Amino acid sequence: MEARQTLKQELDAITAWERSQKDLWFWEKLGRLPFQVLDKLTPKIVHRKLGQLLDELGSYIQNGGKYLVKKENILERLGVTSFEEVPYLPLETMDRVCDELIAARVTFAQLQGAATGVGGALTLAVDIPSLLGLALKTLQEIAIVYGYDPNEKQERVFVVKCLQFAAADIVGKKAILDEISSFSSQREHVFSELQGWREVMMTFRDQYGWKKLFQAVPIIGVIFGSLFNKSFMEDIAETGKMLYRKRRIIEKLKQFEPDV
Numbered sequence: 001m002e003a004r005q006t007l008k009q010e011l012d013a014i015t016a017w018e019r020s021q022k023d024l025w026f027w028e029k030l031g032r033l034p035f036q037v038l039d040k041l042t043p044k045i046v047h048r049k050l051g052q053l054l055d056e057l058g059s060y061i062q063n064g065g066k067y068l069v070k071k072e073n074i075l076e077r078l079g080v081t082s083f084e085e086v087p088y089l090p091l092e093t094m095d096r097v098c099d100e101l102i103a104a105r106v107t108f109a110q111l112q113g114a115a116t117g118v119g120g121a122l123t124l125a126v127d128i129p130s131l132l133g134l135a136l137k138t139l140q141e142i143a144i145v146y147g148y149d150p151n152e153k154q155e156r157v158f159v160v161k162c163l164q165f166a167a168a169d170i171v172g173k174k175a176i177l178d179e180i181s182s183f184s185s186q187r188e189h190v191f192s193e194l195q196g197w198r199e200v201m202m203t204f205r206d207q208y209g210w211k212k213l214f215q216a217v218p219i220i221g222v223i224f225g226s227l228f229n230k231s232f233m234e235d236i237a238e239t240g241k242m243l244y245r246k247r248r249i250i251e252k253l254k255q256f257e258p259d260v
Contacts, residue, residue: 002091004256007249010091014246021173060136061156067136068151074144077101087147087251094248098145102237105138106230113229117221131229135163135236142240146248159240166239180243 060067071083077097080086086094109131116127139159140150148155158180165176217224 002252004253007091007253007256011246011249011253014242014249017242018177021170061153061160064151064156067133067140069137069140069144071144071149074101074141078145083144083147083149086144087248089147091245091249091252094145094147095245098142098241098245101138101141101145102234102241105134105141105237106233109134109229109233110226113225113227114222115225117223117225118219127225127229131232132163135233138233138237139163139240142237142244146244147251148244148247158243162240162243163236165243166235 074097075081075083075086077100078086078089078093080089112130112134113127116130136159139162140156143150143155143159148158150156150159161176161180165173168176
């Protein structure tokens with residue numbers, strides 16, 4: 001069992017990270033072009049794919065759909081045989097496995113972005129759902145690493161909230177942090193409405209749409225696709241790790257202070 005003081009220090013570090021999420025970088029501000037402009041610039045095939053993803057994300061929240069991941073591989077990495085053992089593992093073990101998974105997923109996303117940047121708009125339409133699917137699966141793997149089961153509907157909603165947080169501006173980040181702060185203690189009441197998954201898609205297009213358009217230019221798109229996918233997955237994975245890690249630390253602290 002970790003020392004109480006060590007856990008509190010780790011929790012303070014996560015709180016400092018949350019405070020650091022104050023604003024968008026200049027690059028991100030440039031990305032927030034007027035919605036109407038993006039509508040005109042975005043290829044029709046990409047619009048169709050985004051529409052399909054709305055339905056798929058809704059299906060994911062309701063029943064997991066094709067995006068659910070298996071626990072067995074993650075449990076093997078953690079060195080346990082049952083999911084029930086995971087919450088009792090040392091935080092250091094969880095962090096090590098999480099970092100290994102993140103590194104692998106970021107590399108995969110980077111290579112995928114480069115590959116799909118070769119063919120312009122046609123392959124871009126393939127890359128968008130693949131990238132968001134990879135993000136969903138990565139967040140679920142992170143959830144399992146820290147002892148949370150994405151087979152539960154509420155946990156799948158938390159995954160989508162992580163997606164929202166990674167793409168949100170300062171106002172959105174604060175609202176999401178306030179909402180998920182009560183997730184563990186009020187599971188039956190939190191996220192009663194599920195329209196958040198639609199906001200994920202709209203925010204995704206708002207923030208990242210124009211950068212993906214560069215990927216639609218054949219050959220040049222290799223560079224943009226690789227860099228964008230790497231950055232996107234790093235942001236998503238960091239958010240997932242921080243938010244799930246925070247929940248696990250709080251749960252561990254409850255062993256010392258039941259009212260934490």
